Amino acid sequence: MTTMISISNLSKTYDSGFQALKTVNLDIRRGEIFALLGPNGAGKTTLISIVCGLVNASTGTVTVGGHDIVTDYRAARELIGLVPQELTTEAFETVFSAVSFSRGLFGKPANPAHIEKVLRSLSLWDKRNSRIMTLSGGMKRRLLIAKALSHEPGILFLDEPTAGVDVELRRDMWALVSELRRQGVTVILTTHYIEEAEEMADRIGVITRGEIILVEDKATLMHKLGRKQLTVQLQEAIGAIPETLSGYGLERTEDGHALVFTYDAERAQHGVAELLRDLATAGIAFKDVNTTQSSLEDIFVDLVKEER
Amino acid sequence: MNLHAINAIYRFEMARARRTLTQSIISPVISTSLYFVVFGAAIGSRIPHVDGVSYGSFIVPGLIMLALLTQSIANASFGIYFPRFTGTIYEVLSAPVSYLEIVIAYVGAAATKSIILGLIILATAALFVPLTIQHPLWMLMFLVLTAVTFSLLGFIIGIWADGFEKLQLVPMLIVTPLTFLGGSFYSISMLPPFWQTVTLFNPVVYLVSGFRWSFYGIADVSPALSLGMTFFFLVACIVIVGWIFRTGYRLKP
Numbered sequence: 001m002t003t004m005i006s007i008s009n010l011s012k013t014y015d016s017g018f019q020a021l022k023t024v025n026l027d028i029r030r031g032e033i034f035a036l037l038g039p040n041g042a043g044k045t046t047l048i049s050i051v052c053g054l055v056n057a058s059t060g061t062v063t064v065g066g067h068d069i070v071t072d073y074r075a076a077r078e079l080i081g082l083v084p085q086e087l088t089t090e091a092f093e094t095v096f097s098a099v100s101f102s103r104g105l106f107g108k109p110a111n112p113a114h115i116e117k118v119l120r121s122l123s124l125w126d127k128r129n130s131r132i133m134t135l136s137g138g139m140k141r142r143l144l145i146a147k148a149l150s151h152e153p154g155i156l157f158l159d160e161p162t163a164g165v166d167v168e169l170r171r172d173m174w175a176l177v178s179e180l181r182r183q184g185v186t187v188i189l190t191t192h193y194i195e196e197a198e199e200m201a202d203r204i205g206v207i208t209r210g211e212i213i214l215v216e217d218k219a220t221l222m223h224k225l226g227r228k229q230l231t232v233q234l235q236e237a238i239g240a241i242p243e244t245l246s247g248y249g250l251e252r253t254e255d256g257h258a259l260v261f262t263y264d265a266e267r268a269q270h271g272v273a274e275l276l277r278d279l280a281t282a283g284i285a286f287k288d289v290n291t292t293q294s295s296l297e298d299i300f301v302d303l304v305k306e307e308r
Numbered sequence: 309m310n311l312h313a314i315n316a317i318y319r320f321e322m323a324r325a326r327r328t329l330t331q332s333i334i335s336p337v338i339s340t341s342l343y344f345v346v347f348g349a350a351i352g353s354r355i356p357h358v359d360g361v362s363y364g365s366f367i368v369p370g371l372i373m374l375a376l377l378t379q380s381i382a383n384a385s386f387g388i389y390f391p392r393f394t395g396t397i398y399e400v401l402s403a404p405v406s407y408l409e410i411v412i413a414y415v416g417a418a419a420t421k422s423i424i425l426g427l428i429i430l431a432t433a434a435l436f437v438p439l440t441i442q443h444p445l446w447m448l449m450f451l452v453l454t455a456v457t458f459s460l461l462g463f464i465i466g467i468w469a470d471g472f473e474k475l476q477l478v479p480m481l482i483v484t485p486l487t488f489l490g491g492s493f494y495s496i497s498m499l500p501p502f503w504q505t506v507t508l509f510n511p512v513v514y515l516v517s518g519f520r521w522s523f524y525g526i527a528d529v530s531p532a533l534s535l536g537m538t539f540f541f542l543v544a545c546i547v548i549v550g551w552i553f554r555t556g557y558r559l560k561p
Contacts, residue, residue: 014561052402056560074310074404082402088395092327093320104316105403147399 010060035201081148321417370492384418384462
């Protein structure tokens with residue numbers, strides 16, 4: 001797989017002295033959906049802003065499609081569409097003219113057919129002659145995406161794409177990202193909604209306090225860090241955990257009706273079979289067992305907590 | 309050259325002018341007409357000729373300059389300040405556009421608007437007072453150079469300003485007084501010698517004088533000096549704009 005964006009030794013310290021990015025190294029592959037996950041103020045937007053040319057880096061280099069973002073900025077930026085986090089739109093222009101403006105800005109000749117296609121795909125076609133100030137927040141969000149797609153970019157940055165949008169738009173957004181993936185567009189999205197990363201991303205990078213602390217395939221990440229829990233529902237409540245079971249690190253629920261066993265599903269000897277056997281030996285009868293797997297959210301919270 | 313981008317920004321700015329036609333064309337024309345009624349017809353008939361030109365005609369170049377300076381600054385400063393204020397500037401900064409192209413588009417549009425305005429005022433003036441233009445090419449030359457120079461100044465103000473108040477500050481407190489005191493409504497030869505010398509430090513004197521020379525062949529300072537000073541201001545503005553983009557001043561953190 002070829003590299004689409006290559007970030008090496010990138011750092012950013014603002015004039016105020018605030019260090020938004022410590023040394024960041026990251027490669028984004030062509031055609032992948034990459035989710036940059038991190039709490040507020042972690043440096044996600046700064047990182048995107050540097051790649052897109054909105055913020056000057058303090059040190060380090062970035063290439064986009066092999067083009068350096070400083071020395072060969074035209075070729076690099078032509079590849080990129082950016083959907084900013086804030087709803088920054090013009091007010092008096094119409095939807096159609098605003099999207100056409102974006103296309104021209106990125107050096108492409110006018111192409112009303114393409115603009116129509118983009119507007120239709122975002123359910124904005126009916127609003128094409130409306131002034132932007134009359135649009136709802138969700139519509140403005142769609143408009144920003146339409147502007148970013150107006151020049152047929154190979155890379156799309158979505159900075160917090162679903163912050164404050166309703167369920168329907170979120171679904172549409174996910175569908176759109178799948179469609180873009182099908183067309184071979186590389187998508188980088190930042191989010192603090194884990195659900196979103198879990199739903200859409202191929203790979204996940206976790207950033208906190210200006211450092212990328214982990215980059216992993218989504219499946220591997222969930223595999224590697226995913227803890228499983230086995231809950232054993234007992235036929236009769238027990239007062240204390242018997243001595244013979246002390247090695248399992250069991251937790252007894254409040255009412256004593258269930259035991260919870262946490263284990264690593266990846267290990268060959270994770271102990272589930274032994275536990276069930278020992279339960280029988282100890283004369284504890286159970287009526288049901290079920291297992292749960294930790295979500296990306298749990299993993300993320302754990303990771304960021306560890307860092308602190 | 310990203311010509312599509314220059315075209316896009318230029319047309320965007322011109323569309324803005326069409327939307328705000330009252331503000332950008334009609335109101336300056338009305339206020340200029342008022343000057344003609346008051347100074348030209350009412351008071352002007354009691355004022356003797358200045359250097360052989362009737363007072364009403366004499367003030368025409370000065371009035372056009374006044375409108376040209378204030379409107380060039382207003383157009384250009386608002387054109388770049390407003391996207392900064394709303395945040396839509398992100399799109400221009402992230403586009404494959406060079407700084408030169410950004411300046412050509414924004415300043416070009418602002419200068420176009422004020423040149424059109426200047427010509428409309430000229431046509432309006434012709435309805436009120438007799439006009440002669442002895443050097444039409446030089447007249448156009450001064451018109452274009454002044455419009456471009458002060459649109460550049462407006463662009464600089466629009467980048468420097470961090471509030472709507474500052475946007476008004478320079479035009480109101482500096483440019484308008486300098487224009488009024490720069491011989492728009494009088495020949496500086498009417499002043500006592502001391503104030504004549506002081507006035508020569510006012511850059512607008514050179515613009516108005518050169519422009520008036522292109523109409524009537526009369527001037528307070530030599531036309532060559534006027535032209536030289538106009539170029540000097542143009543270069544000064546270009547240098548400042550160059551510095552702004554080199555350092556990313558107020559645009560890129």
